Amino acid sequence: MSTFVRLGKKVKHFAKAVLLPEPKCSVTYCRRIERVKTKERVCAMTFDDGPMGLPTSPDLFDGRCLTDVLLDTLSEFNAKGTFDVIGITADNYPDAAGAPGTPAWGGTAYDHYPAFEKDGFGGAVNCPQLMERIIREGHQITNHGYRHILFGKKSFVYGKRHTLGSLDKVLEDLEALDRLLRGQYGYPMTMSRPPHYVDRIDKNFTSYDAYEKMGYLYLAASFDGAGWLPAKSADPVQAEIDEMVEPMRKKLEEDPDFFCGQIIFQKDGYNMALRTPVAVGLRKQLELLDAAGYRVVTVQELLKRSPFADVGAEDPDFEAFRRLIDQGRAVAYSDNTLRPDTPMTCGEFAMLAAPRSAAVDDRLAKLQAGDRAYRSRYSGAMAWCKNQGLLPRQAKESAPLTAEVLSGAAELFGGTLPVEFTRRAVLRSYKTE
Ligand SMILES: [Zn+2]
Structure with a gap:
């Protein structure tokens, strides 16, 4: 490898580590509360x-x-x-x-x-x-x-x-x-x-x-x-x-x-x-x-004013979003944003649908036992959803949701899948107990 390539890689690594400390933010149960909307x-x-x-x-x-x-x-x-x-x-x-x-x-x-x-x-x-x-x-x-x-x-x-x-x-x-x-x-x-x-x-x-x-x-x-x-x-x-x-x-x-x-x-x-x-x-x-x-x-x-950093009480779907949080579901990102108008991925859907024990405890147990397949934050929830037939075996966590991917999960939406798959549309039509 040439010195320039090596140097280039080092600079890139440095930039990633220092300039962009948290490039990827995922949906988590633990939200970082810095302020609320x-x-x-x-x-x-x-x-x-x-x-x-x-x-x-x-x-x-x-x-x-x-x-x-x-x-x-x-x-x-x-x-x-x-x-x-x-x-x-x-x-x-x-x-x-x-x-x-x-x-x-x-x-x-x-x-x-x-x-x-x-x-x-x-x-x-x-x-x-x-x-x-x-x-x-x-x-x-x-x-x-x-x-x-x-x-x-x-x-x-x-x-x-x-x-x-x-x-x-x-x-x-x-x-x-x-x-x-x-x-x-x-x-x-x-x-x-x-x-x-x-x-x-x-x-x-x-x-x-x-x-x-x-x-x-x-x-x-x-x-x-x-x-x-x-x-x-x-x-x-x-x-x-x-x-x-x-x-x-x-x-x-x-x-x-x-x-x-x-x-x-x-x-x-x-x-x-x-x-x-x-x-x-x-x-x-x-x-x-x-x-x-x-x-x-x-x-x-x-947090009673709003559980989120980016969505407040004036949002038309606020009560639906808040209900999901009150039920202890993982719906927001670790930086406590909800980002309602972006597409929802399969991994994010899995976090919404899987029980906390599968998404957190099972995953951490696998990781501590050295199973590197569970490094991704969504892996426990994805595995659970696949076992339940809510997501197809080949579903990738970063792939956007589609009607086809969700065909096994219609029950979670009262039998009718949402017509679009933004995070807003999915969270709004998700049926809560
Ligand atoms: Zn201190």
Whole structure:
């Protein structure tokens, strides 16, 4: 092979890996919720890495701990937060402290919350009163990992970090926190965000596989509430608060509807410089949102406006689409778009028709046993549909649906196949129980 061809291939590979990180998006049970489509002035806020039982920094609230300060502030505005909590980081040793102001501020090999060697003051395990208060006051709790360990490798910034590695280990970690919330508080969690948004898990699995197995949605965010990066300024405390407030003020001035359906990222803990600008910045953000007529609700509540990123209540088929989601069917893509006016493929139809156990559990079991035929996300559902005679044996998952391909599945449409095969037409005429 000539050097040029090799180089060309390398460039192409690089472009694929870096410039187009997720070229193919498939229909999944686990949708990544970044924002939802709504014209209503309602938005959500997520608070990562808490709860935190240490005072704010600087301490401006007479020693009151950060999570209590955030809860006091939310309550004053009748706002509901989504607390993306951890379990405990006390077992993440041996480790060495990193330099403040760098991504290793909380530890070199692991993260430690609220801070290095202060693991006893944070997380759901150590802060039962805070957990109870969060639940009692109507906020949502989501799973940010029991030990906040990266699911898989991430080069550059977190190259030296320990990872959970296998899908089994990731599931074990998520289940530990899930069990704690159910057992101690009777609280069922329904969403999760991976530590540092690292999706990759060993052996080509991703956080989507783990979340599908857990029955979770992927909690993302569309707007950075800021304050977590250290400011370099004569008055860093004020500068970090300004970082939280000014971008939001500007966005609202440009377009008062900017935050409709958005999810704002916040931190329930120290920032990289061991300060807590959120303790003051949150109030200022809520003042801005309040003045613009916004209500801050949980992500769960936000999803009631619309489960989708691209289709809202004004769509004529919205109720039909929503019914399918309410029944727990896989109808949207992993980026939470519905894309109603594109053609539906056989693989997407299989995800709609097959039971979750076939599409998720059977497929993951085959993959973990090393059966590479099940690498495609639709393979479990396709196999099930073929066995049931709903799709012909030779059907390819990427092929568009046709009347011929669907001839064995008319019953699923009340005996009459749709006249066209856009995703809209198929989803609309699919018969639900
Ligand atoms: Zn985190």
